[in-house]
Amino acid sequence: MAERDQELRQAAAAEIDKYKEEVESDPYRLLFHHMPPVGLLNDPNGFVQWKGTYHLFYQWMPFDTGHGAKFWGHYTSKDFVNWVHEDIALTPSDWYDKNGVYSGSAVSHNDRLYLFYTGNVKDEEGNREAYQCLAVSDDGVNFEKQGVIAELPEGYTAHFRDPKVWKNGEHWYMVIGAQSKDLQGKAVLFQSENLYDWKHLGPVTGSLENNLDEFGFMWECPDIFELGDQDILMVSPQGLEEEGMNYANTYQSGYFAGKLNYEKPKLEHGSFHELDRGFEFYAPQTTLDEQGRRILIGWMGVPDQYEQAHPTVEKQWVHCLTLPRELTWNGEQIIQKPVNELKEMRGPALIHASITIENDQKAVRGIGGRATELNLEFEQIEDQFAVELFQYAAISYKDGILTLSRPHLENREKTEFRRVELPQGLRNLHLFIDQSALEIFVNNGEEVFTSRIFPQPEEEDILFTSLGESSFSIEQWKLSGFT
Ligand code: FRU
Numbered sequence: 001m002a003e004r005d006q007e008l009r010q011a012a013a014a015e016i017d018k019y020k021e022e023v024e025s026d027p028y029r030l031l032f033h034h035m036p037p038v039g040l041l042n043d044p045n046g047f048v049q050w051k052g053t054y055h056l057f058y059q060w061m062p063f064d065t066g067h068g069a070k071f072w073g074h075y076t077s078k079d080f081v082n083w084v085h086e087d088i089a090l091t092p093s094d095w096y097d098k099n100g101v102y103s104g105s106a107v108s109h110n111d112r113l114y115l116f117y118t119g120n121v122k123d124e125e126g127n128r129e130a131y132q133c134l135a136v137s138d139d140g141v142n143f144e145k146q147g148v149i150a151e152l153p154e155g156y157t158a159h160f161r162d163p164k165v166w167k168n169g170e171h172w173y174m175v176i177g178a179q180s181k182d183l184q185g186k187a188v189l190f191q192s193e194n195l196y197d198w199k200h201l202g203p204v205t206g207s208l209e210n211n212l213d214e215f216g217f218m219w220e221c222p223d224i225f226e227l228g229d230q231d232i233l234m235v236s237p238q239g240l241e242e243e244g245m246n247y248a249n250t251y252q253s254g255y256f257a258g259k260l261n262y263e264k265p266k267l268e269h270g271s272f273h274e275l276d277r278g279f280e281f282y283a284p285q286t287t288l289d290e291q292g293r294r295i296l297i298g299w300m301g302v303p304d305q306y307e308q309a310h311p312t313v314e315k316q317w318v319h320c321l322t323l324p325r326e327l328t329w330n331g332e333q334i335i336q337k338p339v340n341e342l343k344e345m346r347g348p349a350l351i352h353a354s355i356t357i358e359n360d361q362k363a364v365r366g367i368g369g370r371a372t373e374l375n376l377e378f379e380q381i382e383d384q385f386a387v388e389l390f391q392y393a394a395i396s397y398k399d400g401i402l403t404l405s406r407p408h409l410e411n412r413e414k415t416e417f418r419r420v421e422l423p424q425g426l427r428n429l430h431l432f433i434d435q436s437a438l439e440i441f442v443n444n445g446e447e448v449f450t451s452r453i454f455p456q457p458e459e460e461d462i463l464f465t466s467l468g469e470s471s472f473s474i475e476q477w478k479l480s481g482f483t
Contacts, residue, residue: 002093004091004093004094005091005093007093008071008091008092008093009087009088009091011062011063012062012063012071012088012091015038015039015062015063016037016038016062018038019038019316019317020037020038022315022316023037023038023315023316023317025315026312026315026317027435027457028311028312028315028435028436028454028457029312029315029317029435029436030320030434030435030436030437031371031434031435031479031480031481031482032323032342032345032371032432032434032479032481032482033300033320033321033322033323033434033437034056034058034075034083034320034321035317035319035320036058036060036062036073036317036318036319037062037073037085037317038062038316038317039060039061039062039063039064039065039316039317039318040060040061040064040065040066040067040307040317040318040319041058041059041060041073041299041301041317041318041319041320041321042058042059042061042067042070042283042299042301042303042319043058043059043103043162043221043282043283043285043299044056044057044058044283044284044285044297044298044299044321045057045058045059045072045103045104045105045106045117045285046072046089046104046105046106046115046117047105047106047285047286047287047295047297048105048106048107048108048113048287049108049287049289049290050106050108050113050140051108051111051140052078052290053076053077053078053140054076054077054078054080054289055074055075055076055106055113055140056074056075056076056077056297056321057072057073057074057075057089057090057106057115058072058073058074058075058321059071059072059073059102059103059299060072060073060088065307065308065312065313065316065317065318066307066308067303068100069092069098069099069100069120070092070100070101070102070120071088071089071090071091071092071101072088072089072090072101072115072117073085073088073089074086074087074088074089074141076140079341079344080324080339080341080342081341081342081344081345081482081483082482082483083482083483086141087141089115089135089141089143090115090117090135090143090145092120094119094145094147095121096119096121096131096133096147096148097117097118097119097120097121097131097133098119098121099120099121099122100118100119100120101117101119101120101133102117102118102119102120102130102161102162103117103118103161103162103220103221103283104116104117104118104133104162104163104164105163105164105165105166105285106165106287107165107166107167107172107195109195111138112136112137112138113136113137113138113140113143114134114135114136114165114195115134115135115136115137115143116132116133116134116149116163116164116165116174117132117133117135117163118130118131118132118133118160118161118162118163119131119132119133119148120161127158128158128159129152129158130152130158130159130160130161131148131150131151132148132149132150132151132163132174132176132198133145133146133147133148133149134146134147134149134195134196146196149195149196149197149198150163150174150190150198150200153188153200155180155181156178156179156180156181156186156188157179157180157181157183159177159178159179159218160176160177160178160179160188161176161177161178161220162176162177162220162221162222163175163176164176164221164222164223164224164285165195166224166225168262171191171192171193171262172191172192172193172194172195173189173190173191173192173224173262174189174190174191174192174198175187175188175189175190175204175222175223175224175233176188176189176190176222177218177219177220177221177222177235177236178203178218178219179217179218179219180203183217184213184214184215184216184217185215185216185217185218185219185235185237185238185239186203186204186212186219187203187204187212187219187222187224187233187235188200188201188202188203188204189201189202189203189204189262189265191262201262201265202265203265204224204233204260204265204266204267205264205265205266205267206256206266206267206269207258207267207268207269212256212267212269215237215240215272216237216238216239216240217238217239218237218238218239219235219236219237219238220235220236220237220238220251220283221235221236221253221283221284221285222234222235222236223235223284223285223286224260225286225288225294227257227294227327227328227329227334228328228329228331229329230257230258230259230329231257231258231259231260231267232255232256232257232334233255233256233257233258233260233267233269234253234254234255234275234284234286235253235254235255235256236251236252236253236282236283236284237251237252237254237272238251240252245277245401245418245419245420245421246274247274248418248419249279249280249281249282249302249305249418250302250303250304250305251282251302251303251304251305252274252282253274253275253276253281253282253283253284253298254272254273254274254275255272255273255275255334256269256270256271256272256273257269257270257273257329257333257334258270273333273334275296275298275334275336275448276298276448276449276450277402277404277418277419277420277447277448277449278404278418278438278439278440278448278449278450278451279302279305279404279406279416279418279450279451279452280299280300280301280302280305280319280450280451280452281298281299281300281302281322281448281450282298282299282301282302282303283298283299284296284297284298284299284322285297285298286327293326293339294326294327294328295324295325295326295327295339296322296324296325296326296327296336297321297322297323297324297325298321298322298450299319299321299322300319300320300321300322300437300450300451300452301318301319301320301452306409306410307319309409309410310409310452310454311454312436320437320452322439322450323338323339323342323432323439324338324339324342325337325338325339325445325448326338326339326340330446333446335444335445335446336441336445336448337441337444337445338430338432338439338441342432345373345479345480345481345482346373346477346478346479346480347477347478347479347480348477349475349476349477350366350367350476350477350478351364351365351366351367351474351475351476352473352474352475353473353474354471354472354473354474355464355471355472355473355474356469356470356471357464357465357466357469357470357471358466358468358469358470359466359467359468359469360465360466361388361463361464361465362463362464362465363461363462363463363464364462364464364474366476367462367474367476368460368461368462369433369460369478370390370433370434370435370460371433371434371435371478371479371480371481372431372432372433372476372477372478372479373430373431373432373433373476373477373479374429374430374431374433374462374474374475374476375428375429375430375431375474375475375476376428376429376430376431376472376473376474377427377428377472377473378426378427378428378429378470378471378472379471379472379473380469380470380471381397381425381426381466381468381470382466382467382468382469382470383398383466383467383468384396384397384398384465384466384467384468385397385398385426385464385465385466385467385470385472386464386465386466387429387431387462387463387464388462388463388464388465389433389438389453389455389462390453390455390456390459390460390461390462391455391456391459391461392406392407392453392454392455392456392459393405393406393438393451393453393455394406395429395440395449396465397422397426400421400422400423400425401419401420401421401422402419402420402422402426402442402447402449403417403418403419404417404418404419404440404449404451405417405418406451406453409454418449418451420442420447420449422442422443422446422447424443426442426443427443427444428441428442428443428444429441429442430442430444432479433453434479434481436452436453436454437451437452437453438450438451438452438453
């Protein structure tokens with residue numbers, strides 16, 4: 001519906017205009033993380049490199065800081081540092097996507113860019129329908145909707161969404177996040193020869209022990225890809241109970257690694273491994289770029305987890321995406337590292353020093369700031385070591401456990417914690433701080449903590465505390481941000 005599409009585009013543009021000054025005046029706005037121009041941003045979508053350019057779309061609700069009938073916003077970049085905010089890619093303008101152009105993916109084929117997404121439809125009583133849809137582009141900025149390409153198979157509720165498409169051998173495959181009629185989370189596979197006609201292959205089943213059955217009531221945003229000698233099934237399950245240090249957020253994101261038999265379809269796999277240990281991380285998506293790198297971007301938010309308590313809501317926007325991370329397989333697990341290109345954002349090194357602290361808290365001259373990259377390499381931690389960020393959050397290590405703490409977003413009197421065990425100890429902390437976004441890469445990417453932080457805007461001090469003796473080297477760069 002071209003007319004409805006135009007109306008929605010104009011309404012979204014008016015909304016951006018209306019709140020532009022307010023959003024821009026927010027001290028928590030970000031310099032090198034993708035945030036919405038106004039309203040709510042959630043999942044990264046359609047992440048792909050096409051004809052040399054990276055395309056990164058995002059779930060966008062322009063009219064509210066809550067969820068609703070989503071659009072696809074669109075960024076492009078050739079180098080992950082210089083970004084262009086393109087025109088809106090897709091609006092919820094048609095009968096099959098009128099309540100949201102939901103999450104999906106992109107592939108390049110015969111010079112054209114293909115976007116797959118879920119059309120979310122609700123009737124007057126709130127009953128849901130889900131359609132898998134396609135839109136195609138010749139120029140990478142104008143997308144022509146092709147309508148519905150796959151309907152709901154038997155055995156599932158209408159929670160059936162987030163198509164991720166890729167090619168394996170001769171065939172195209174699509175994996176969809178689903179809920180079975182008996183309320184179990186599933187990843188459902190389809191196969192195609194031409195990207196338009198899709199054959200339902202069935203749910204990916206698991207190995208006998210460690211079964212993929214009974215692992216949450218819904219799986220969102222699945223992704224299947226090869227990494228090293230492994231097939232990875234990445235998924236965002238909903239409904240896992242907190243278990244020790246695991247599954248501490250409202251919903252999780254992680255992966256099973258193993259071997260996928262596409263015919264059955266069946267995955268021989270190990271146990272579920274959480275991708276991130278921070279407060280805000282969900283719905284990641286990967287792409288294989290033209291250099292053969294597997295790159296992941298996630299949403300720095302969690303559905304239903306105090307989203308309206310983020311202080312940016314007052315300024316008419318909420319949430320952002322993570323930095324792009326290169327994934328590798330180290331023989332046992334996925335390793336995540338910020339892509340190399342991000343070094344282009346660095347100013348000259350502000351400091352490079354070796355430091356020893358014994359039973360003391362110290363500021364290090366020159367260390368601080370709110371748009372900065374910090375790398376710490378540890379030689380020794382005798383007892384306990386902590387980095388305190390802006391009198392707000394703290395990263396502390398003791399007895400093989402790394403903890404990130406911050407005030408509870410709904411009740412600042414309370415402190416919340418997220419933790420992970422580091423069986424080999426703490427060797428390295430690599431931090432990216434961007435006003436109100438924090439990404440902590442631990443032990444060269446073995447673990448990551450992704451979180452929003454909301455210290456007082458003028459607060460710039462980073463302090464180091466040690467019980468017993470700690471020695472480490474520290475390097476810091478001021479970051480210029482995306483251009
Ligand atoms: C995940 C998700 C997806 C859905 C989209 C809607 O955060 O719920 O399953 O497609 O967000 O915005």
